[in-house]
Amino acid sequence: MRLRIECAYDGTDFHGWATQPGLRTVQEVLDHALATVLRVDSVATVVAGRTDAGVHARGQVVHADVGDVPPQLLRRLNGVLPPDVRVLAVGEAPAGFDARFSALWRRYAYRIADDAALVDPLTRRHVLVWSRPLDLDAMNDAAQALVGRQDFAAFCRRREGATTIRTLLDLTWSRSPEGLAEATVRADAFCHSMVRALVGCLLAVGDGRRPPSWPAEILRAEARDPSVTVAHAHGLTLEEVAYPPDDELAARATTTRARRDG
Template sequence: MRLRIDLAYDGGDFHGWATQPDLRTVQGELETALATALRMPEAKVVCAGRTDTGVHARGQVVHLDVPEADLAASAGRSTAPAPVALGHRLNGLLPADVRVRRVTEAPPGFDARFSAIWRRYAYRIADLPRAVDPLRRRHVLTWPRPLDLEAMDTAAVDLVGEHDFAAFCKRREGATTIRHLLDLSWTRDDTGVAVATVRADAFCHHMVRSLMGCLVTIGEGRRPASWAGDVLRAEERDPAVPVLPAHGLTLEEVGYPPDDELAARAEVARRVRVR
């Protein structure tokens, strides 16, 4: 059977999501705990979106295929449903910077990666003295100058929609950089922290942090709001666009269609997009 696992983690002490030899990763910790809990030689998971080194998550989603007999056996004497019992056991095995929020049986056709219709990230910046909180320093970027959020919102309008985001992505051989950016906006939370909410069908490597770097450059007044659109249309990396640090970025949520559309969505998402 296929399980859906929802989890959160503090990425500060991880070398990203994906398993790497001799490095501590979120996937490595989760798969080790799953193999122990399920008494399996190995357990391989698929995630909704790989996060880079230092990036956090509140709403990561993964799936795992496991024989029903192994899942039932892992529950032991627990009276809870087997997926729930597995979640409890995983949290007893995982380190404190990774928490399983829920384990459920996935509906037919569910694929954590390809069934997703959007991913939502937040990027947090403390650009005002009153917003700088040393207790949040691992999750909020401290910026030395105030930012003009109105100018950043104006610039973001040119980025929304389906475009080739090659100017904001680290290219990978054979991978497309065409993405549909659904929305991007800035607000301040009740502590004064500037929060960018960015949602797209998918993101390529370094895309969110590069978008943030472009908009912060505009927010400081060093470039006009029109610069974001100019960078986008160039379709090549601009060295004037900084990639902001990873620790301000959090994967907040992954969206999926209704259960009866999951398989169809996965089929569409596997196709390489071209213009």
């Protein structure tokens, strides 16, 4: 049986999603919980989006291929998991479902307190404190040139043999009801550090250090620029992963695999 798992976690005390020898990661903790509850030696999960160290998730999606499933699996998993990880829903996945390759898009939010009156010690783990006020209109103007199917090599850490071409569907800034500056970033997929590099670039526009035309210049260079600061991880949260209707899941996975292998 393939399980579809929705989970949330506070990334503060994790070294990212992916299992790494000797380090505490979300995947290691979740795989261990599944193996414990299912009474097997090991379980291997596949995730919709690998989050970096310190990045949080509210809408992460995972799949795992397992044998027999005990009753009350959700309650049992949360009874084993530490308090900084919660399983929100778990059940049998539809035919053709792949948490990674069936996904249509991932949506992240990045939250910033750019006014001393907005700094709340209770939100310090998931809101970046910025010492200068941000011009969101200028940031939105600058972001327009980044939307679409582009080569984001200037905003990614390159991996051997991996493409840096992505389709950025949305990159907008607005004020939350509390007054925080909040970015909504949505794409078919993201490469390593891409969202935080985009945010870091736009912060330089928002606080007046760079003109709105600068991010487009960086993008056209198609190479990492040391003048672009990667924003801190703790302001970033994976909010949602979207999938097509059940009868289109397998076709979507096939298309995505072909695109990434090609």
